[in-house]
Amino acid sequence: MKKKAMICVSSVLYMVSILMIMLYFFMEFSHSIALSPLGRMVILLLSCLLMYFGGILISQNIEEKYKEIPLKINIWIWFLLYMILIFTLTLFDSYFNRGNIKFQFNFEVLKNYFATSCNIIPFQTILKYVLGFMNGNIAPYIFVYNIFGNIVAFMPFAFFLPLLLKKQNKFRNFFITMIEIVGVIEILQFITLNGSCDIDDLILNVSGACMMFGILHIHAINRIIHHMFLREDIE
Numbered sequence: 001m002k003k004k005a006m007i008c009v010s011s012v013l014y015m016v017s018i019l020m021i022m023l024y025f026f027m028e029f030s031h032s033i034a035l036s037p038l039g040r041m042v043i044l045l046l047s048c049l050l051m052y053f054g055g056i057l058i059s060q061n062i063e064e065k066y067k068e069i070p071l072k073i074n075i076w077i078w079f080l081l082y083m084i085l086i087f088t089l090t091l092f093d094s095y096f097n098r099g100n101i102k103f104q105f106n107f108e109v110l111k112n113y114f115a116t117s118c119n120i121i122p123f124q125t126i127l128k129y130v131l132g133f134m135n136g137n138i139a140p141y142i143f144v145y146n147i148f149g150n151i152v153a154f155m156p157f158a159f160f161l162p163l164l165l166k167k168q169n170k171f172r173n174f175f176i177t178m179i180e181i182v183g184v185i186e187i188l189q190f191i192t193l194n195g196s197c198d199i200d201d202l203i204l205n206v207s208g209a210c211m212m213f214g215i216l217h218i219h220a221i222n223r224i225i226h227h228m229f230l231r232e233d234i235e
Contacts, residue, residue, distance in 0.1 A: 003061050006057045006060065006061055007057070007058070007061060009054075009057055010054040010055075010057035010058050011054075013050045013051070013053055013054035013057070014050070014051060014054045016050055017047045017048075017050040017051040017054065018047075020043055020044075020046060020047035020050070021044070021047050021081065023043060024040055024043050024044055024047070027040060027043075028040065028088055028092075028093075037089055037093065040085075041085070044081055044082075044085060047081075048074075048078050048081070051074050051077065051078070052071075052074060054070075055070040055071045055073070055074045056071075058070040059071060068230050071229050071230065072230070074229075075160065075163055075164060075229060076164065078160070079160045079164060082156055082160065086153070086154075086185070087185070089153070090185050090188075090189065090195055091185075091188060091189065091192065091194055091195065109193065113190075113193050117193075117195070117196040117197065117198075118190065118196065118197045118198070119196070119197075119198040119199060119200060120199050121199065122199050122200065122203060123200060123203070124200065125146075125198050125200040125201075126147065126200045126203070126204070129142075129143055129146050129147055130143075130147070147204065150201055150204035150205055150208070151204050151205075151207060151208035151211075152208055153205065153208070154178065154181075154182065154205040154206070154208050154209040155208050155209055155211070155212035156212075157174075157178060157181070157209045157212075158174070158209050158210075158212035158213040158215075158216050159212070159216060159225070161174060161177060162174065162213075162216070162217075163225070163226075163229060163230065169217075171210075171213060171214075171217075174209075174210070174213055175206070175210060178205070178206045178209045178210065179202070179206055182201070182202045182205045182206055183202065186198070186201060186202055
């Protein structure tokens with residue numbers, strides 16, 4: 001494919017990707033169109049794929065020493081979109097009855113929040129969902145959203161952080177960072193009285209991210225990731 005044609009195709013891919021991102025934000029903050037979080041994530045993933053292939057085409061038409069720049073820019077954009085997705089799902093998403101931000105710190109409001117939406121006992125909520133699912137008292141989709149959803153939701157951090165920040169390639173640093181990130185989100189949910197502030201969410205979120213960290217740091221997988229997204233091999 002000629003250079004001008006490749007640049008043209010790349011531009012089209014980026015334009016379509018931007019339009020899909022705009023569609024995502026429209027559905028996220030508009031009440032006129034209702035789409036599940038899974039549907040919105042699919043839109044974002046497709047957008048990221050188009051952006052990735054656009055970056056590949058651009059990198060093939062620039063000097064060797066600059067070839068990784070388009071893909072690195074893509075990764076930063078994807079990470080920003082992912083962070084927006086996480087914060088909208090945990091704090092503002094009407095699909096989960098969130099978004100009604102309140103700062104009412106009177107005794108009755110706090111008492112009700114602690115009674116219904118706050119848990120500081122490890123594994124209490126997890127056990128409740130597991131037993132409820134096994135006894136047939138909790139619908140399968142509720143169990144999946146609350147257990148597997150919390151595990152999977154933070155797994156992408158294991159992809160982004162080590163690629164963007166070299167220090168995050170050490171498990172100890174990554175583990176501490178994940179506790180801090182999830183901890184901030186849980187504290188924000190408590191401060192805004194929005195969503196649930198639950199120690200089990202922290203356990204599931206961090207566990208999911210750490211499991212993915214281990215998978216992505218298998219040597220063969222890690223080598224493929226660096227070659228695909230940074231255009232380099234690792235020893």
